[in-house]
Amino acid sequence: MTVIGWLQIILFCAIIVALTKPLGGYMTAVFNGERTFLSPVLRPIEAGIYWFSGVDDRREQHWLTYTVSMLLFHVGGFLIIYGVMRLQAVLPFNPAGQGAVAQDLSFNTAISFITNTNWQNYGGESTLSYLVQMLGLTHQNFLSAATGIALAVAMIRGFSRASMRTVGNFWVDVTRTTLYVLLPICVVYTLFLVWQGIPQTLGDYVEATTLEGAKQTIAVGPVASQVAIKMLGTNGGGFFNANAAHPFENPTALSNLVQMLSIFLIGAAMTNVFGRMVGNQRQGWAIFAVMGVLFIAGVVITYWAEANGTSMMHALGLTGGNMEGKEVRFGIVASSLFAVVTTAASCGAVNAMHDSFTALGGMIPLINMQLGEVIIGGVGAGLYGMLLFVVLAIFVAGLMVGRTPEYVGKKIEAREVKMAMLAILVLPLMYLGWTAVGVVYPAAVASMANAGPHGFTEVLYAFTSATGNNGSAFAGLTGNTLFYNLTLASAMFVGRFFMIVPAMAIAGSLAAKKSIPPSAGTFPTTGGLFVGLVVGVILIIGGLTFFPALALGPIVEQLAMNAGNVF
């Protein structure tokens, strides 16, 4: 660990803190339907889209209608991705002549992208045509991100409204998020990325003759436009197999810093949106603080572990940290920071191979995902995930003093707590359940790349990442098999929608309640005690759920590594 390394981490945190409030203000205006500086250009387009699609932007929806609209929207998204993947051989923009993608892989990828997971069982440059990258993947990168944000806004409205039957209009929220937030940032961001060196072309793969006379085929494509949204929308699905470690997806230290910032940007700003909409920005900053504490703890451990290197490297006299599976331009610090950022948020892009991290360094990304990706989290998903934990924490606080708990003016009652528990319990059911199957079913066991406890961690990581809709991997695991394509798809589906529906039920039930003014007995939710309580609840629930599984994977591997064992 070096001083300059810590300075890079501090710089990253400082920029995120500085951007949270201004972007939060802008996004609040967008969700409230107010005029923004982009309205003169975008409002006519927006109105035209509503007219053409038959959307009445003044009509609001009940939470159930809102949720059903969201589900219908995803059925269509699924069909588009599945269709273009199966038909890519006969569709245009296919200069590399990629053949039709297999049924199970297409199914897995379609589920993966509508759930904002972007798990890569496909190898971008070796499997997909440019049309699939654009029409299949880039489009769903936008829409699954916009959906996550819309749902979070609907949930915030549940807290901020009183005695109302509606939580907003899904079609309006998705359209406004796409047009006013995601697209404008992506246009500027894409040009920045191309300037840094990311290709943006529809031309053929390049045939080069190297200095030593060998042939090298260099895959290119419309990369920058996809990388911009895959980071900003915390999607994470790469244009290339190596994702953001590929020099064409992340060419410089500057592009790397900006990519990390863009992963956190919207998720961080959503905490401010929450504060503004419930009428007290300090409520937002308290949630931001909970996330910040957990994030920094993760960064410290991963950076320490990776800078320390592995026992086998020490034995050979190698210093300078664990560089296996890392790029020189990022080095130890930017690779460690990226790994924590991408798993704290539900992005899943990687700029280093997590499979080759040290046991403890790789355990932090795993824990981040198992905590439900509430540390900033996926765009929107992070906030509604965190609000579920807040509901539980407030409930626990209420039990301690024997009062009906309340949060930002709303009573938290049995229905909300049951729904929050349902959403939180469904996640371990998926990743622990499928991991148990994955380590005994013979066809699945054959997919492990590493032996010993590391192989177990590969399987646990895969199902955790899928359930959490993250998409990063211990990529040694061969995921493109019938077993993994189907089981991972089921984990992604349940992890996304079985969390959304209870969250929306909470939103609907809260919106209908009266708002009660704070009294002397109200637990203050803007101070250090509240932050500590929420952090405690997250760690206790998380720890009780997955500590036994971690003990069999990274923890025993760290002990084995210290003892000099190899497998």
Next chain:
Amino acid sequence: MLREIRPAIVLLLVLTAITGLAYPLAMTAIAGAIFPSQAQGSLIERDGKVIGSALIGQEFKEDKYFHGRLSATLAPDPNDSTKTVPAPYNAANSGGSNLGPTSKALADRLKEDVDKLKAENPNAAVPVDLVTTSASGLDPDISPEAAEFQVPRVAKARNLPDDQVKQLVASNTQGRLFGLIGEPRVNVLALNLALDRVAAK
């Protein structure tokens, strides 16, 4: 509920057309006009032929060139398409080794490469980035220490004084952005091109 069916279809198609076609195609046109070189992949030509990309590493095995990181990229086995074979710096199939911290395969590989490098240059410590695979298998850079380590071999193969080669390394070393962001590094292809230019004089 039924009135949600029309938006579910029409709005989806409209937004798909905007984000999946209009946006990437417009960005391709604009980026191609403003940054034509980067948009095509930062390609380098010598004598009218494309010899690679400034951002993509390529394999160097000869003594007279500086060598890059180890690459774990694969290619389909020409004899059996269900299998893969090692194909270092395959820029059409990026990827890492994915070997973990307790992997015996990794331990054996590290030992073999460290021994080889120690034999080549017994006077310097072996830099860790010369014996580890990169994440993409296409890392264009090595650390300044890794370049320094190879100076005696390259100088000998080219009959150049060590100091001259060291100077080339120094002039091809990029520092941190603003002295803070990223890591110091040497682009291997750029350095080798500079070496070839010296030899041509």
